[in-house]
Amino acid sequence: MRPLITVDNLTMAFDGKEVLKNISFTLKEGEILGIIGRSGAGKTVLMHLLRGVDQPPTSGKITYHVAVCESCEYVTIQSHAGMPCPVCGKVMVVQDIDFWDPANENLKRRIMKRNAIMFQRTFALYGNDRVIDNVIRALEDVGYPPEKVISRAADLVDEVHLSHRMMHIARDLSGGEKQRVVLARQLAKEPFCLFADEPTGTLDPRTASLVHNMLEKAAKNTEMAMVVTSHFTQILEDVVTRAILLEDGLVKKIGTPEEVIAVFMEGYSDLEEFCEIERGQKILMARDLSKRYISVDRGLIKAVDSIQFEVFHKEIFGIIGTSGAGKTTLSKMIAGVIEPTDGELNVLVGEDWVDMTKPGFDLRGRAKQYIGLLHQEYDLFPHRTILDNLTDAIGLEFPKELAMRKAIITLKMAGFTQEKARDVLDRLPPTLSEGERHRVALAQVLIREPHIIVLDEPTGTMDPITKVDVKHSILHAREEMEETFIVVSHDMEFVRDICDRCALMRFGKIVKIGPTEEVLEEVTEQERERMAKE
Template identity: 70%
Template sequence: MAPLITVKDLSKEFDGNPVLKNINFEMEEGEILGIIGRSGAGKTVLMHLMRGVDTPPTSGSIIFHIAACEKCQNVEPPSKAGAKCPKCGGSLKPEDVDFWAPENERMKRRIMRRTAIMFQRTFALYGDDRVIENVMHALSDIGYPGEQQVSRAADLLDEVRLSHRMMHIARDLSGGEKQRVVLARQLAKEPFMLCADEPTGTLDPRTADIVHEMLSEASANNDMAMVVSSHFSQIIEDICHKAILLEDGAIKDIGDPKKIVKTFLKDATDTETFEKGILGESILQARDVVKRYITVDRGMIKAVDGVSFNVAEREIFGIIGTSGAGKTTLSRIISGIIEPTSGEMNIRIGEQWIDMTKPGIQNRGRAKSYVGLLHQEYDLYPHRTILDNLTDSIGLEFPKELAMRKAIITLKMAGFSEEKSHKILDRMPSQLSEGEKHRVALAQVLIREPRIVLLDEPTGTMDPITKIDVKHSIMHAREEIDETFIVVSHDMDFVRDICDRAALMRHGKIVKIGPTNEVLEYLTQEEKEIMANSSA
């Protein structure tokens, strides 16, 4: 079969810094190509260039081999050459298009209309609209006949197995359900190629498996090529026909997905050891915390149901459980984002205990500034440098010399080397990999000098090697600045490696609390299956 895409001698630089180096490969029609590599390897940049996002390559080319209609703007995969255009009945002629060549800008736009992308960590849904309305919006965007939109939208939701949620408001869906709505919206474009950038990075393993299956079926059912970048080795092994291993912007290996994953994981070993933490006095005390919600379809829900626990200074405390167990709601109460229905959440500031459930600048308002929250859906200021993101963008007005010194110290705490810390200060977030942006977001929390840092799914979008870096940054922050961490996670391996104690939640209650290994042993077989391999 003739290739759909030929990538030839492709290189990309940002401010003179090479990000992609002499990339060469071919991709066939209907092929699922996996791109794997550690944070900063160039995965997202390569995918964005293939989709036409951002700025052109520094050198080299991406050639799309297509069948173009002479009468209308439609383009099809190369195997359709010689056939009639499905849009207007015209003749489809073979054409090779240098995608980023300035003279081909009009043809590039035509190709982009027949390709689609699922951006990393961005659901981009109409949150106040129903699920089926979200899909209908996508159909309207491509000019699909209005009288047929409802039926077509229902068909697409069937395809992603979400018919049972079509009347739900989009914002009320789980992460996995939102991702499937995104997929339905992209399939509405009838693309011949879909780019999926870390499509399941923030999902628990069971939900990720469902989305992986949806992507595989979508490719097969629609004869659609797909480019998948992921640190999830499982998705690369399970659905990809071919895989590329990127290392420092260059192709280290290409071929069989299982072989590529094995090569990648070979370097994901952790040899650094840390001393057992010496814990201090209690710094957080939760007493009979309850949070109830009233919903139209399910009545009263106890998201958190009579929870009590303590956290000590310098402790790394884990909160684990499957989706819906109450972890996120509890973390939002700890950080002061929401109030519990009843109970106490006390935090010690200096020698004084403050109840986070009581409003006012001398109560929750005072304590909130000492609790740093890194949410899995964090955002950096896209048009500000990393230095600005760490200092004046969050209200820290330092003289520049002191700002740079503080930023370097904090970036090192977050897992960057001193050399890398200096290099990225003047870069924009878009010039960093997702793993690097995550560590900058962690530094943005640490630079505020909180007493407690709450990490919500801190390893969700990270490759195994970057997870080791983040583990080290947390351990070093505990050792060097006496930081206390509360880690909310599905990732059992990460929790086992890093947490002194853990609390297991089920249906809003803490059912087991104690040393991490003991709590993990208390998991049911079903919970183990749901949470297993979350680092894969």
């Protein structure tokens, strides 16, 4: 196979900090290349440079080896040089294009039209349109012959195994189904190269395998090259022919998927031991707690229906259940974000029990300042540094030295190493990976020094090694700071590893509460499948 893309000593820095360091490799025509690494390794930055989005590299080159039609806009793989252009019929000629050279801006634009990208956690669909209409729009955008658009759109929907969802509204699809519509839209461009950045990072293993198989099939059927990133090993096992391991912006290993996985997993260790914690007194009590809503189309909704439970000081308490079971509503009531309809919710503050069902500075307002909530839809200020994001969360003026010290301690609790914590303080959130931003958001909660911390899906997008780091950071926080955690999660493996007790919710009710292993045995196979997909 001929080379398609050559990456030569590519370096990318943000504010003087290198996130890619002298990266070199070659992608061949029709090759499926996997790039794996922990959150923050530099995968997404590399993908954006290969695709041509954002800003140019600090140094180094990306060269595309292509065949170009000199009479129209068409560009394709170099193996097609000497053949007639499928658009205008003229003979295509070989060109090696320095992709980020400003002198080649027009050629870069033409190459980008013939490439496609699936962004991390961004479905980029017309949410109110049907599946078939989303694909039709993509075909119209690339000037597909109008008389053939509907037939081709139906073929693409069938190709991604969504013919049974063709007339569904896009926003009503599951995550895996949305990702398959995105794939169909990208294939509509008939690209010679597809960049897939964490295409299945939020999907359950079975759905991920389905998407992986479709990616592999699409590449083989169309001679399309593909670069796929992930922080999970499954995509390397399922799809790629060759792999690269990135670590802190450096290429640590290039080789077969098996060789790269072996090196990547060398750092995977969950052997750290923690002291056995004796839980303290009750710190939270709920009695007959309810939250009801009135919906125009569904009538009375009992989001939380007369539940009762207790949480103890220094305990890690889990809340599990499928989507719609009431977990998020309950977590928001505990955090004081929403007001219960009925019942009692008392929190121990100092030596006083404070009633969270009653508004007022001395009641719910008093307790709220000692309860932290990390919602799965967290947000950071994009134009303020990580240090500013953390100190702003406290709302107090700090001498810089003390602020940095407090921020580093808190970032370590959230899973960063000492060195990495220092490194990210002056960086902006957009320059971090999604996993790193998630840990900074966790640190925002921890830095307020709450008594109770509610974590809503704390490990949703983390690689297995980072997940262990976060697990350890929670256990360290419990051990060293005597924190109490309430973990709301679909990740039953994480709940099993970290929670002392948990509650299983169904339709707004707690149907089982007790030691974690006992409660997990009550989860049905159907619930396991649904929670994995969510």
